[in-house]
Amino acid sequence: MTDIVIHPIGVIHSPFTDRANMPIQPCGARDTAGTIVVDEALAPGLRDLEGFSHIYLLYHFHMSRGFDLTVVPFMEPAERGLFSTRAPRRPNQIGLSVVRLQRVEGNVLHILGVDVLDGTPLLDIKPYFRAFDVFPDAVSGWAEAHQDKAGDVRSDGRFANPRG
Numbered sequence: 001m002t003d004i005v006i007h008p009i010g011v012i013h014s015p016f017t018d019r020a021n022m023p024i025q026p027c028g029a030r031d032t033a034g035t036i037v038v039d040e041a042l043a044p045g046l047r048d049l050e051g052f053s054h055i056y057l058l059y060h061f062h063m064s065r066g067f068d069l070t071v072v073p074f075m076e077p078a079e080r081g082l083f084s085t086r087a088p089r090r091p092n093q094i095g096l097s098v099v100r101l102q103r104v105e106g107n108v109l110h111i112l113g114v115d116v117l118d119g120t121p122l123l124d125i126k127p128y129f130r131a132f133d134v135f136p137d138a139v140s141g142w143a144e145a146h147q148d149k150a151g152d153v154r155s156d157g158r159f160a161n162p163r164g
Contacts, residue, residue, distance in 0.1 A: 008121035010038035010107075012059060014114040019063060023115045034099075034114030036122055043107035046125075050104045054128035055111075060121040061093040075143060084141055095120075098128055 014034040016022045023032070036057070038046060049055065066089060072078070073085040088095065100112040109125075 006060075006123055008039075008060065008123060009042050009125070010036055010122040012036050012057065012114065012116050012118075012120040012122050014116055014118045014120075016114075016116065017118050019117065022117070030113055032112065032114050033102075034111050034116075036109040036111060036125075038107045038109065038122070038125075040107050046104050046107065046109070049101065049109075049125070049127065052101055052127040054098055055101050055109075056124075056126040056128060057095075057097045057099060057116075057122060058124040058126070059095045059097070059116060060123055061088045061090065061095050062119070062121055063117060064089045064093050067091055073143075078142075080142060094123070 012034060013036070015032065067082060067087075068089065069082050070079045071082055071085055071087045071089075073080055073087060082090065086096075095116065097113070097115055099114055102110040102112060104110075
């Protein structure tokens with residue numbers, strides 16, 4: 001395989017400066033405000049985004065190092081395969097969040113529901129399409145019994161440093 005080089009398109013700002021006690025998903029940060037500062041050269045690409053209520057953020061887990069192929073996720077006491085979780089320590093350290101877009105001012109996006117560390121490098125933005133992105137019959141595997149807890153669970157130290 002060849003290497004892939006990705007350059008951040010901006011920076012996500014949030015009130016979270018420490019990985020401890022952070023929300024683990026946007027549903028745990030529903031009213032948490034943040035901003036995204038997009039590289040000014042890319043600002044024309046934000047045109048028409050303001051008409052969307054929600055956007056996907058793809059970002060780099062810049063504070064994560066290493067990974068384990070099995071983990072104990074935040075919402076479950078049992079060990080699970082890494083790719084069946086949203087654990088931040090991953091082979092490619094890519095994160096995904098859906099946030100509410102409040103407004104766009106030049107190259108700055110004002111958002112609600114931010115659940116990432118302040119200073120997180122933003123890789124891409126994609127609009128949320130209600131007709132494309134909702135699957136009413138979706139099933140959430142092992143998390144089916146626990147997903148209602150996601151808004152209340154906060155991070156702890158389990159993904160802060162590599163094991164071993």
